[in-house]
Amino acid sequence: MNATPQPMTAQLRQWILEQAAAGRPAPELIDAMQRSGWREEVAVNAVQQVLRQQLEQTAEQQGLPPASAVPEPALAGAPLFIDLGDRQVSVLMNLARPRVVLFGNLLAPEECQALIDAARPRLARSLTVATATGGEEINADRTSNGMFFQRGESPLVQRLEQRIARLLNWPLENGEGLQVLHYRPGAQYKPHYDYFDPQEPGTASILRRGGQRVATLVMYLNDPLQGGGTTFPEAFLEIGPRQGNAVFFSYERPHPSTGTLHGGAPVIAGEKWIATKWLRQGEFK
Ligand code: PD2
Numbered sequence: 001m002n003a004t005p006q007p008m009t010a011q012l013r014q015w016i017l018e019q020a021a022a023g024r025p026a027p028e029l030i031d032a033m034q035r036s037g038w039r040e041e042v043a044v045n046a047v048q049q050v051l052r053q054q055l056e057q058t059a060e061q062q063g064l065p066p067a068s069a070v071p072e073p074a075l076a077g078a079p080l081f082i083d084l085g086d087r088q089v090s091v092l093m094n095l096a097r098p099r100v101v102l103f104g105n106l107l108a109p110e111e112c113q114a115l116i117d118a119a120r121p122r123l124a125r126s127l128t129v130a131t132a133t134g135g136e137e138i139n140a141d142r143t144s145n146g147m148f149f150q151r152g153e154s155p156l157v158q159r160l161e162q163r164i165a166r167l168l169n170w171p172l173e174n175g176e177g178l179q180v181l182h183y184r185p186g187a188q189y190k191p192h193y194d195y196f197d198p199q200e201p202g203t204a205s206i207l208r209r210g211g212q213r214v215a216t217l218v219m220y221l222n223d224p225l226q227g228g229g230t231t232f233p234e235a236f237l238e239i240g241p242r243q244g245n246a247v248f249f250s251y252e253r254p255h256p257s258t259g260t261l262h263g264g265a266p267v268i269a270g271e272k273w274i275a276t277k278w279l280r281q282g283e284f285k
């Protein structure tokens, strides 16, 4: 190749697109650019930028909704831990597509128990947002009991919200209130997407409160005895629920192309408690 260590040029853009179209994987392109004198991070950024633009253009041509910015933990350099000041969170799994990251040690056992204790007296049969109307409804696909904390409603909730905002580099104000769910044996949450379906008539009114959901953080508050994993059927992935761990996933557009279909597998033995934080594009009021 004849790329030189210059900023992006039309020629370089074309070379990257041609090589990608010929089936050369991105790491090979980056290697080739480095051999021609590019610094690794500059090469990575250039390849990413061109391929992302291309993907976005193709998506637009296919009539997909536009992509949004999404929360993203700081994982450049493949750290084993992320230091959040009050806590060292471990990075246990990092999947690019669908975008899924598994964290360990996000919550202390005492914090998990305190959330359960505060939620238990306020539990009711879980509702889901009724996208047809914008209201809420009982959903046979979701057989757990749940409740919402108000954002910032207690010192514990505030501390966790600040921790999540730092972990995911996303404004605290863009988060919905924490939701706690309790599953007994047999209870499950059938596979679904967390974004609001743009085709549904009730979605416009839901989006007035902070826009679309763009990411989810499911925090495990206890260890069930058997079952109760979080599944991503299209990725053939199942996350084992372990107290204090959390699974993060993001979706840059409200579309199945994100691969973020996911569900809560039936609890077989024991019980399962989770806290979920949904993140919106803008401030959730
Ligand atoms: O309980 C879970 O693992 C689960 C699965 C799917 C939670 C959610 N979705 C959710 O809270 O959105």
Ligand code: ZN
Pocket: 192, 193, 194, 216, 262
């Ligand atoms: Zn979900």
